[in-house]
Amino acid sequence: MNDKETEEMKVVSPDAEAEAGAGEVKTDSASYPDLLTVSPSPHLRNHDSTRSVMTEVIIALIPALVWGVITFGLRALTLTLVSVVACVAFEALAQLALRRRITVSDMSAALTGLFIALNMPVSAPLWIPAVASFFAIVIVKQVFGGIGKNIVNPAMAARVFVMLSWAGQMTKFTAAGARYPFFGNVAGGYDAVASATPLAALKSGNVPDASLFDMFTGKIGGCIGEVSTLLLLLGGIYLIVRRIITWHIPVAYIGTVAVLTYAFPKTGDAVTFMLYELTAGGLMLGAFFMATDYTTSPISPMGRIVYGIGCGALTVLIRYFGGYPEGTSFAILIMNLLVWYLDSAFKPRWFGASTLKRREREKKKKEKTEKAA
Amino acid sequence: MFTFKGGTHINEYKLTKDFPTEKIGAPERVMISMSQHIGAPCTPTVAEGDRVLAGQVIGDVAPDKLGCPVHASVSGRVAGIEQILGASGMKETCVVIENDGTDEQFDGLAPFEGDITSATPDEIIDVIRSAGITGMGGAAFPSYAKIRSALGKADTVIVNCAECEPFITSDHRLLLEEPEHVVGGLKIIMIALGVKRAFIAVEDNKRDAAGVLRDTVGGGDMIRVCLMKTKYPQGDERQLIYALLKTELPMGMLPMDAGCVIFNAGTCSAIYDAFTSGLPLMKRIVTVSGDCVKKPGNYIVPLGMRVSEIVEKCGGLVKEPRKIIFGGPMMGKSEWSLNTPVKKGTSAILLLSEAFESKPVKDPECIRCGRCVKNCPMHLMPAYIAQYSRIGNMEMAKKFGAMSCVECGTCSYNCPAKIEIVQYIRSAKNNIKAEERRLAALKQSGS
Numbered sequence: 001m002n003d004k005e006t007e008e009m010k011v012v013s014p015d016a017e018a019e020a021g022a023g024e025v026k027t028d029s030a031s032y033p034d035l036l037t038v039s040p041s042p043h044l045r046n047h048d049s050t051r052s053v054m055t056e057v058i059i060a061l062i063p064a065l066v067w068g069v070i071t072f073g074l075r076a077l078t079l080t081l082v083s084v085v086a087c088v089a090f091e092a093l094a095q096l097a098l099r100r101r102i103t104v105s106d107m108s109a110a111l112t113g114l115f116i117a118l119n120m121p122v123s124a125p126l127w128i129p130a131v132a133s134f135f136a137i138v139i140v141k142q143v144f145g146g147i148g149k150n151i152v153n154p155a156m157a158a159r160v161f162v163m164l165s166w167a168g169q170m171t172k173f174t175a176a177g178a179r180y181p182f183f184g185n186v187a188g189g190y191d192a193v194a195s196a197t198p199l200a201a202l203k204s205g206n207v208p209d210a211s212l213f214d215m216f217t218g219k220i221g222g223c224i225g226e227v228s229t230l231l232l233l234l235g236g237i238y239l240i241v242r243r244i245i246t247w248h249i250p251v252a253y254i255g256t257v258a259v260l261t262y263a264f265p266k267t268g269d270a271v272t273f274m275l276y277e278l279t280a281g282g283l284m285l286g287a288f289f290m291a292t293d294y295t296t297s298p299i300s301p302m303g304r305i306v307y308g309i310g311c312g313a314l315t316v317l318i319r320y321f322g323g324y325p326e327g328t329s330f331a332i333l334i335m336n337l338l339v340w341y342l343d344s345a346f347k348p349r350w351f352g353a354s355t356l357k358r359r360e361r362e363k364k365k366k367e368k369t370e371k372a373a
Numbered sequence: 374m375f376t377f378k379g380g381t382h383i384n385e386y387k388l389t390k391d392f393p394t395e396k397i398g399a400p401e402r403v404m405i406s407m408s409q410h411i412g413a414p415c416t417p418t419v420a421e422g423d424r425v426l427a428g429q430v431i432g433d434v435a436p437d438k439l440g441c442p443v444h445a446s447v448s449g450r451v452a453g454i455e456q457i458l459g460a461s462g463m464k465e466t467c468v469v470i471e472n473d474g475t476d477e478q479f480d481g482l483a484p485f486e487g488d489i490t491s492a493t494p495d496e497i498i499d500v501i502r503s504a505g506i507t508g509m510g511g512a513a514f515p516s517y518a519k520i521r522s523a524l525g526k527a528d529t530v531i532v533n534c535a536e537c538e539p540f541i542t543s544d545h546r547l548l549l550e551e552p553e554h555v556v557g558g559l560k561i562i563m564i565a566l567g568v569k570r571a572f573i574a575v576e577d578n579k580r581d582a583a584g585v586l587r588d589t590v591g592g593g594d595m596i597r598v599c600l601m602k603t604k605y606p607q608g609d610e611r612q613l614i615y616a617l618l619k620t621e622l623p624m625g626m627l628p629m630d631a632g633c634v635i636f637n638a639g640t641c642s643a644i645y646d647a648f649t650s651g652l653p654l655m656k657r658i659v660t661v662s663g664d665c666v667k668k669p670g671n672y673i674v675p676l677g678m679r680v681s682e683i684v685e686k687c688g689g690l691v692k693e694p695r696k697i698i699f700g701g702p703m704m705g706k707s708e709w710s711l712n713t714p715v716k717k718g719t720s721a722i723l724l725l726s727e728a729f730e731s732k733p734v735k736d737p738e739c740i741r742c743g744r745c746v747k748n749c750p751m752h753l754m755p756a757y758i759a760q761y762s763r764i765g766n767m768e769m770a771k772k773f774g775a776m777s778c779v780e781c782g783t784c785s786y787n788c789p790a791k792i793e794i795v796q797y798i799r800s801a802k803n804n805i806k807a808e809e810r811r812l813a814a815l816k817q818s819g820s
Contacts, residue, residue: 030665030690032681037695037730038709040796042782043702043723044383044539045731048789050740101736108740148738148790246747299743299756343754350774351611351751352623355631 050147053294054107056244060235061114061289067231068224072122075180076224080117082126086133087113094142108147112136115155118225118285119329121173122180128166132158152336153296160329173197173221176214197221198280199325205266208276215279226282236288245292248301252308253287253315254278260316283315286328296336302346303339310335374577375616376602379750381783383605383703385578386539389662392670394546397686399447399472403677404714407432407466408459410507411514412439417468423451428479428653430505431468441515442505446655446675449473460699460706460713467714470677482651489648490564494524497565504647505654505717509639510608511700513718516640520565523634530571531617531628532559534586534638535601535608537576538701541721543658544638546671548575548582551642552589558641559596561648566634571596572617578603605703606781610635612750624751624777639720654717661687665694665724674715680722681711694724702729703782734791745784745794751777755784759794762801767808770801778802 068076091109095102104110116132136158144150163170174180198208198220210220218228226232239245258274265273277283282290291297291311298304311331318327407415415432419425425445434440445468452469459465485492485500502517510533532555536544548555559571573590575583577600586598601607601616611622613635620631628635643654655676662669667688674683680697684690698705699719715722745755753774761770775798784794 030692032690032711033693033695036697036707036709036711038707039696040793040799041702041704041706041780042786042795043696043698043705043707043725044729045786045788045791046383048787050790053740053742053789146738148740244742246743294741294743297741299741299746300754301746304743343757344773347754347773348746348749348752350623350753350777351615352621352626352777355621355626356623 050106050108053244054111056242057239057289058107058111058114060238060244061118061225063231063235064118064225064228064285065114067218067228068118068122071176071218071227072174072178072224073180074182076117076122078126078182079120079122079124079129079224080114083116083120083129083133084110084113086130087116087137090134090137091142094138095146098142100142100146103147106147109137112141112155115290116158119155119159119223119282121170121222122178122224123172123174124169128162128169132162135161148295150295151339152333153290153293155293156290156329156332156336160333163329173223175221176219176227197325198276199319202266202273202276202280203319203325207268207272208280212272212275212279215276223282226285229279229284232284232288236284239288239292245288246301246304248304249292249297249308249311250287252305253291253312254283256309256312257283257316260313264320266320277316277319281319281326282328286315286332287311290328291332291335296339298339298342298346300343300346300348302348303342306346307335307339307342310338374602375574375599376604377607377612377616377750379748379752379783380604380606380612381748381787382603383539383786385603386662387542387545387578388540389660389669389671390542390545390579392542392546394543394550394658394671394673397672397674397678397683399474399476399675400678400682401472402452403445403447403470403472403675404455404457404467404679404712405431405443405446405470405677406457406459406714406716407443407468408463409443409505409513409676409717410440411512412518414466415440415443417454417466419451419468421451421453425449425451425470426477426479428482428655430653431470439515439518441502441507441517442653443468443676444505444653444655445470445479446677447472448475448477457712458710460708467677482653484651485648489561492564494520494565494567497561500647501644503653504643506640506643506647507654507717508637509643509657509717509720510637511704511718511720513716516636516644519634519636520562523566523629526629526632527566527634528568528570528632529618529634530559530562530566530568531613531633531635532571532573532638532641533608533610533613533635534573534575534579534582535613536579537603537605537608538703538705538721539605540662540723541660541701542662543660543671543720545579545582547638547642547658548579549585552582552585554642554645555638556586556589556596556641557649558643558645559636561644562634562636562641563595569595573598574601574607574613574617575599576601576603576607605783605786606750606779609750609779609781611779624779657715657717657719659683659715659719660721661724662721663694663698663724664726664728665690665692667691676717677714679712679714680708683715683722684724690724692726695727695730696723696725698723698725703786704780731791737790737792739792740790742789744787744789748783748787750781750783751779753777755794755798758801759784759792759797762797762804767801767804770798771805775801775805 087109136154140154140157141150201208261277262274314331315327413434419431426448429445430442432443449470449472452471455467498517506516507513590596659674697708757773758775778798782795
């Protein structure tokens with residue numbers, strides 16, 4: 001450092017600042033710092049952060065949540081608040097207990113909470129989302145090492161956990177237009193239990209009562225956030241346009257389900273059956289939001305396609321032959337476990353690999369001709 | 374429009390693109406480093422107390438070694454030969470010259486005699502070497518050596534005017550103001566190599582420069598001015614060759630293997646000057662920019678002028694700088710000293726305040742968003758390499774292609790978790806190389 005010069009400039013600076021006045025550009029007021037920062041390149045960063053990425057996903061989910069509130073009543077909001085607050089609180093507590101830095105401000109816990117609520121039937125008792133939040137954040141996420149380290153999607157794992165544990169409450173789906181209030185006793189007289197959900201009908205080989213238009217717009221029974229194909233599609237497209245996710249997983253996932261259900265329809269017209277399968281259950285929520293969860297999906301483009309195909313095939317298999325009407329959660333959980341293998345098996349082709357290969361081929365050809373000669 | 378797969382568009386910050394180049398007054402003292410280029414450093418050929426003239430050789434390397442002479446940028450008395458700590462942390466020898474202000478030129482300098490078009494390659498290479506010309510884009514590889522090694526192998530010359538780094542506008546201004554120098558230099562290189570095809574690659578944020586160049590080149594199909602998509606790292610030699618010729622050049626292969634030689638616009642201009650006026654490389658255009666300088670601009674700076682003096686001539690500071698960067702913000706080096714002199718490869722000096730510094734994140738965790746994979750121009754998975762490097766598993770880092778990394782920094786730039794990905798990869802590369810050296814040494818001592 002040029003100490004002398006720096007010192008002199010520092011002495012000069014206060015006077016110069018006073019002279020320069022408030023409105024003018026302060027020309028001589030700045031001086032060199034005592035120490036310059038030395039760091040490895042690059043010296044520029046973009047403005048995205050983990051927090052901004054998570055916030056974008058939350059924004060993309062808001063239409064689906066609003067639709068859930070419209071169709072099922074304000075209680076959808078109550079459940080969401082419970083699970084979001086529980087997730088954030090459990091994350092902070094777990095990080096305190098594990099002596100980690102508290103990172104609730106990165107919004108990832110809030111997002112998990114939102115996912116949990118969207119995967120609940122509106123009639124679920126309030127303690128279920130709380131238990132699910134505990135399982136998602138503490139067991140699945142923090143015990144495995146926190147953000148970026150969990151091997152399965154926390155919200156999916158939690159949904160499966162509570163669904164298997166309290167099957168009665170978790171599979172009691174409410175018909176659209178039930179209007180549950182913000183507070184209130186669920187067991188009361190609301191026409192809580194709808195007839196079979198579209199998925200259950202499809203499973204038994206019947207065409208659902210709801211029209212395809214109702215299925216698409218979301219005037220059907222089901223979980224809070226999964227009913228409106230249209231709004232989830234919009235949210236998913238928003239994420240792709242904002243470059244939060246890439247097209248690979250949703251296209252491969254939905255495409256595989258479409259091809260398989262079209263090829264092997266259980267009932268009636270193949271196209272109609274396929275469209276019912278695509279709009280029923282949690283497929284859209286799963287393909288655009290759950291399967292694309294960063295931590296538990298591959299990062300290589302080819303790996304993402306294979307992962308999407310795997311999710312789609314497993315979803316259809318479970319829907320056709322499994323014990324449950326819905327297969328998305330199980331399919332995604334199973335594929336989550338394969339992520340590392342998919343990434344290392346389907347690495348992107350290195351820049352220059354084609355040239356090296358061509359050179360090798362030419363070399364072999366040359367050797368062959370030389371041998372022949 | 375030519376482009377490549379991967380990369381990312383970075384806010385350009387080309388604040389100085391409309392500022393014509395200005396001469397900056399020579400300082401009272403210049404510190405001319407003897408390590409101006411890649412290769413062997415020069416040994417001073419002058420001693421303390423000697424009087425030197427502008428353009429006189431003050432340091433040279435043995436002819437059999439890689440390197441070219443260094444010339445005095447001002448006339449005056451040699452005040453001393455000092456050791457300074459360079460940007461890389463290694464000691465560098467510097468010749469300090471006290472400027473006498475007369476700017477007397479060395480009388481041994483003369484333009485090239487005779488017809489350039491019929492000159493032999495050796496004659497041309499000789500002139501370029503003795504003019505001390507190196508690559509002026511940053512890496513500073515001696516130009517004569519590049520031409521010599523490409524003799525008979527190359528069929529294409531590419532002039533790299535992509536200037537894909539933010540802030541830097543020195544090449545842009547050069548193209549606008551002296552396009553005939555750049556094209557003239559290119560023609561000399563083409564004569565030396567005997568090639569019939571050349572590309573001048575300009576990013577499409579400099580359409581004005583491309584237009585001027587097209588007018589200068591005129592007719593003929595030997596030299597083509599190509600517009601490249603504005604995207605970082607378009608100016609990387611591998612990406613440039615891929616964009617223009619669709620040949621993927623893997624790490625470990627040189628542009629020559631694809632039949633190409635690549636020169637920077639400034640280098641071409643310097644070669645032209647050496648032939649037409651006989652002047653060696655002793656000044657260059659430097660973009661002084663950033664939010665801390667009062668008068669940012671493109672300045673013609675004598676080699677060996679120090680940062681503090683340049684900033685003073687640019688009107689001083691408006692803000693306290695946090696970092697002073699030599700080169701672009703993506704691949705340039707941040708300097709620790711205000712005494713660092715300008716070298717042949719210094720295309721820009723940036724003074725950035727803390728507004729440009731991203732807040733450091735403590736223990737950043739990868740969220741596996743995959744942006745580094747999507748944008749990697751070498752098609753690697755930087756996140757995995759960085760993770761393996763972090764836990765010390767160099768074998769896996771190598772398997773994921775650590776050695777293919779060109780360290781362009783696109784991954785670190787895009788990372789939302791603000792992980793120093795490229796730094797982890799650098800560390801992996803160094804470890805892998807060290808291990809290879811160790812094994813080689815073991816093998817040698819064993820046999």
